[in-house]
Amino acid sequence: MDKVNKIKEYEKKNPFRLFAxxxxxxxxxxxxxxxxxxxxxxxxxxxxxxxxxxxxxxxLYKDICIGCTLCALxxxxxxxxxxxxxxxxxxxxxxxxxxxxGFCVDICPVDALRETxxxxxxxxxxRELVFDPDKFNADFQQEMPTGKTVRxxxxxxxxxxxxxxxxxxx
Amino acid sequence: MDVLxxxxxxxxxxxxxxxxxxxxLIFALIVLLYTIWFERKIAAKVQMRFGPxxxxxxxxxxxxxxxxxxxxxxxxxxxxEQVNSTLFALGPVLYLLVSLLPLAAIPLSTIPPTGSVLxxxxxxxxxxxxxxxxxxxxxxxxxxxxxxxxxxxxxxFVLFTAWVTNNRFALLGAVREGLLSVSYDVLLIMASLSLAxxxxxxxxxxxxxxxxxxxxxxxxxxxxxxxxxxxxxGRFPFDIVEAESELVxxxxxxxxxxxxVLSMGGSYIGTFAYSILFADLFLGGWQPFTGxxxxxFTVFKAILVLMFAVFMRSVYGxxxxxxxxxGSWKYLFPLALLSIVIGGVVGIWIR
Amino acid sequence: xxxxxxxxxxxxxxxxEVVPVSGELNVGPQHPGAGHMRxxxxxxxxxxxDVDLDVGYVHRSVExxxxxxxxxxxxxxxxxxxxLDSIHMNLGYILAVEKILxxxxxxxAQYLRSFSAEVNRIASHLYGLGILTVFLGHSTxxxxxxxxxEVWVEILQALTGxxxxxxxxxxxxxxxxxxxAIIEMTNKAxxxxxxxxxxxxxxxxxxxxxxxxLENVGVMSRENAVRWGAVGPNLRGSGVYYDVRKMEPxxxxxxxxxxxxxxxxxxxxxxxxxxxxxxEQSMKMIRQILKEIPEGPILTDxxxxxxxxTRRKKWLEExxxxxxxxxxxxxxPPKGEATSMVEAGRGELLYYVISDGSAHPYRVRMITPSYxxxxxxxxxxxxxxxxxxxxxxxxxxxFPPEADR
Ligand code: SF4
Ligand code: SF4
Numbered sequence: 068m069d070k071v072n073k074i075k076e077y078e079k080k081n082p083f084r085l086f087a088x089x090x091x092x093x094x095x096x097x098x099x100x101x102x103x104x105x106x107x108x109x110x111x112x113x114x115x116x117x118x119x120x121x122x123x124x125x126x127l128y129k130d131i132c133i134g135c136t137l138c139a140l141x142x143x144x145x146x147x148x149x150x151x152x153x154x155x156x157x158x159x160x161x162x163x164x165x166x167x168x169g170f171c172v173d174i175c176p177v178d179a180l181r182e183t184x185x186x187x188x189x190x191x192x193x194r195e196l197v198f199d200p201d202k203f204n205a206d207f208q209q210e211m212p213t214g215k216t217v218r219x220x221x222x223x224x225x226x227x228x229x230x231x232x233x234x235x236x237x
Numbered sequence: 238m239d240v241l242x243x244x245x246x247x248x249x250x251x252x253x254x255x256x257x258x259x260x261x262l263i264f265a266l267i268v269l270l271y272t273i274w275f276e277r278k279i280a281a282k283v284q285m286r287f288g289p290x291x292x293x294x295x296x297x298x299x300x301x302x303x304x305x306x307x308x309x310x311x312x313x314x315x316x317x318e319q320v321n322s323t324l325f326a327l328g329p330v331l332y333l334l335v336s337l338l339p340l341a342a343i344p345l346s347t348i349p350p351t352g353s354v355l356x357x358x359x360x361x362x363x364x365x366x367x368x369x370x371x372x373x374x375x376x377x378x379x380x381x382x383x384x385x386x387x388x389x390x391x392x393x394f395v396l397f398t399a400w401v402t403n404n405r406f407a408l409l410g411a412v413r414e415g416l417l418s419v420s421y422d423v424l425l426i427m428a429s430l431s432l433a434x435x436x437x438x439x440x441x442x443x444x445x446x447x448x449x450x451x452x453x454x455x456x457x458x459x460x461x462x463x464x465x466x467x468x469x470x471g472r473f474p475f476d477i478v479e480a481e482s483e484l485v486x487x488x489x490x491x492x493x494x495x496x497x498v499l500s501m502g503g504s505y506i507g508t509f510a511y512s513i514l515f516a517d518l519f520l521g522g523w524q525p526f527t528g529x530x531x532x533x534f535t536v537f538k539a540i541l542v543l544m545f546a547v548f549m550r551s552v553y554g555x556x557x558x559x560x561x562x563x564g565s566w567k568y569l570f571p572l573a574l575l576s577i578v579i580g581g582v583v584g585i586w587i588r
Numbered sequence: 589x590x591x592x593x594x595x596x597x598x599x600x601x602x603x604x605e606v607v608p609v610s611g612e613l614n615v616g617p618q619h620p621g622a623g624h625m626r627x628x629x630x631x632x633x634x635x636x637x638d639v640d641l642d643v644g645y646v647h648r649s650v651e652x653x654x655x656x657x658x659x660x661x662x663x664x665x666x667x668x669x670x671x672l673d674s675i676h677m678n679l680g681y682i683l684a685v686e687k688i689l690x691x692x693x694x695x696x697a698q699y700l701r702s703f704s705a706e707v708n709r710i711a712s713h714l715y716g717l718g719i720l721t722v723f724l725g726h727s728t729x730x731x732x733x734x735x736x737x738e739v740w741v742e743i744l745q746a747l748t749g750x751x752x753x754x755x756x757x758x759x760x761x762x763x764x765x766x767x768x769a770i771i772e773m774t775n776k777a778x779x780x781x782x783x784x785x786x787x788x789x790x791x792x793x794x795x796x797x798x799x800x801x802l803e804n805v806g807v808m809s810r811e812n813a814v815r816w817g818a819v820g821p822n823l824r825g826s827g828v829y830y831d832v833r834k835m836e837p838x839x840x841x842x843x844x845x846x847x848x849x850x851x852x853x854x855x856x857x858x859x860x861x862x863x864x865x866x867x868e869q870s871m872k873m874i875r876q877i878l879k880e881i882p883e884g885p886i887l888t889d890x891x892x893x894x895x896x897x898t899r900r901k902k903w904l905e906e907x908x909x910x911x912x913x914x915x916x917x918x919x920x921p922p923k924g925e926a927t928s929m930v931e932a933g934r935g936e937l938l939y940y941v942i943s944d945g946s947a948h949p950y951r952v953r954m955i956t957p958s959y960x961x962x963x964x965x966x967x968x969x970x971x972x973x974x975x976x977x978x979x980x981x982x983x984x985x986x987f988p989p990e991a992d993r
Contacts, residue, residue: 088799096728120746120907122749140918143660167750168664169749169755226783229735
């Protein structure tokens with residue numbers, strides 16, 4: 068084990084540096100005043116297009132599901148439950164409990180569950196949060212309540228600005 | 238004289254006009270809104286965000302402040318049990334009025350003998366010291382003293398506001414204000430004094446009319462005055478009295494609704510009054526204009542100073558009370574003495 | 589004569605207390621500087637005589653819940669106490685479970701664990717710096733901390749599929765692999781953060797106001813740091829060379845080349861500097877990982893072979909991720925117990941897991957770094973000024989949910 072690392076001491080405050088430090092702090096402030104690097108996403112007008120593989124809301128492909136109950140078993144939040152429809156078992160999900168861990172997607176042996184890139188959703192009451200197998204069997208879509216068109220943008224890491232948003236072409 | 242002329246006479250009457258319209262109560266409230274907007278916007282710029290935006294996007298969210306003010310006006314004022322509700326309501330109101338008072342003695346411009354709408358007041362507001370009419374609510378040979386005296390009163394009302402709310406955070410804030418006021422008043426008075434010695438007068442108007450602006454004549458005094466102003470009005474890095482993370486909102490902890498606006502407004506308007514004085518003393522006030530334009534120019538300079546003062550928020554945190562006190566007594570006080578010496582020495586030469 | 593104010597001022601409700609020369613101040617839980625706890629401060633003038641920390645406002649009985657759930661179910665649960673440091677919370681737990689199961693993650697997975705952990709450490713330290721600066725009234729530092737953190741959160745999101753609740757590390761490996769796009773993102777983020785840290789230095793670290801508020805405040809001597817059980821950056825700020833990554837390397841740390849910043853002073857500024865330099869070290873490590881990461885599977889063969897080959901291939905090729913074998917849903921590890929230690933963002937995090945052979949652990953004990961800080965905090969603020977309460981709080985980077993669990 069290397070104990071070579073030295074124990075450092077920081078440079079003590081010195082009244083002559085003090086003034087320079089004040090100046091450089093104010094200068095940094097001014098620099099950002101004139102060259103702001105804003106990373107705000109202007110939400111209702113722009114919304115993020117979440118990257119592929121984002122663990123958003125799920126959907127079920129009912130015709131593929133074999134009713135093996137593994138998804139319900141692995142679900143850490145008991146969000147996934149099995150419902151019986153005409154003698155067949157299908158999963159149903161309660162988004163009020165789901166923690167979006169994606170375990171169910173990963174464990175399904177036939178890939179009957181998939182993640183969608185959707186994450187913005189609003190519901191009127193708690194009952195609506197429970198999706199029975201039929202409702203669960205479709206891509207979740209919800210209109211933005213503003214009625215305006217929402218620009219979909221992608222977040223891109225930029226070496227100068229941190230994060231910038233580019234229109235997503237879809 | 239017909240009615241209109243009479244009306245004009247009374248509205249433009251300097252004592253009324255300066256105190257109530259420009260740059261007094263009405264304009265000061267607009268400046269208050271603008272300053273808070275500016276403070277939020279510029280902090281947002283430094284902090285990688287937009288600040289207020291959605292209330293009137295075209296003006297960069299300026300109406301946000303109007304909306305906020307409206308919201309505060311209509312929100313409930315909660316009066317704590319066990320306080321005297323009259324005094325409770327009186328606290329912020331008095332504080333606001335008192336912080337507006339110094340404006341009364343600060344000269345804003347000169348009144349030329351002829352050729353201006355203001356010329357009719359030339360004789361009434363004649364300052365023999367300067368030899369011209371002065372646009373100020375009260376013309377006096379000792380205006381500097383009056384302003385400083387009036388400004389020294391405000392801490393009392395901060396204490397009063399805190400005291401009547403019977404809240405421990407407020408009391409702690411009040412104690413801090415009390416301690417601080419001793420140090421910043423000294424700085425302000427000594428900085429102003431050094432200028433008075435330098436120009437051999439206690440009349441602000443005369444200082445403005447002097448051939449060189451104050452910050453050239455005595456840069457130390459200018460610096461000290463600026464720091465004293467930041468401490469005195471609780472701007473960063475001396476936001477010690479209100480210190481949000483320590484004292485919630487200091488003396489104003491218990492206030493809500495309109496009373497909260499008034500108490501917050503008090504400190505901004507105080508800064509504004511100090512800024513006008515700073516513009517007069519150190520930045521040459523209305524020079525080279527006179528009359529109306531001079532007035533606007535003075536206030537314009539003051540607003541620049543104010544903008545600088547609120548910009549400090551995005552650069553600094555806050556000092557601790559003992560550090561601010563030590564700083565002002567150990568470093569700034571000797572500097573103030575130095576500036577008085579400079580004032581005296583340069584004063585000989587100026588005469 | 590009476591001295592009771594309400595008798596002196598009978599009518600009119602002017603029951604104003606006399607200014608307390610000494611008295612108690614009830615800071616929190618609804619206070620801008622208290623976090624999720626209540627701090628009863630006994631003041632004598634401006635000096636704090638004693639504090640009583642009333643913790644537990646965000647207690648969620650994580651340890652008890654652990655006893656009623658399958659092993660796999662606990663991954664999202666153990667992340668919850670320190671949501672901004674979730675990779676470490678997750679990693680420590682998995683390391684203990686892996687010891688009981690007797691599996692070892694393959695080389696590439698080890699590197700990926702280190703990678704995600706270091707990304708998370710940067711994000712966590714920036715969060716801590718942000719909170720510290722807002723406690724000192726420096727709102728720019730606060731916004732910068734959270735804004736610059738966003739970059740790293742974005743990388744975690746691209747890698748793991750979630751911003752903070754990553755649930756990335758699973759027994760035997762990790763869930764997703766690093767792709768070219770993420771490497772490119774990371775390189776950009778490294779460049780950005782390196783540049784930005786310069787501004788951080790002039791704006792925050794060397795800002796005279798911040799320095800004045802941190803230097804010689806909350807000084808913890810080396811002996812006290814050891815005696816009070818401080819961990820992590822707080823311990824290293826007091827001149828103790830101790831870091832689990834060096835002492836008992838886990839993941840890929842034995843192959844990485846990095847330094848542990850240690851400062852002697854033991855005050856708030858030393859602690860902040862340690863954090864700050866750890867960000868730099870983490871970035872160095874990330875660069876090294878990107879360069880040296882070996883090719884190979886990201887899940888141990890024992891579990892990989894349980895996944896149907898076609899499915900395994902499809903997911904690996906399409907999305908560079910592994911899927912779970914059905915075994916995970918409710919596995920029963922052999923009887924046994926294990927401890928694991930990781931160096932989380934705030935310090936040493938210890939897990940102790942006992943298995944009784946059933947599908948649930950018999951007991952999971954987690955000793956989180958913030959839990960140890962409670963006592964340190966209490967001792968440090970004694971004798972300091974009231975304004976330093978928040979300064980010490982921030983410089984310790986104490987995170988109440990992590991302590992309450
Ligand atoms: S994502 Fe996680 S919590 Fe949600 S249903 Fe699937 S397994 Fe359950
Ligand atoms: S794991 Fe897949 S196949 Fe099995 S029940 Fe769930 S969705 Fe259906």
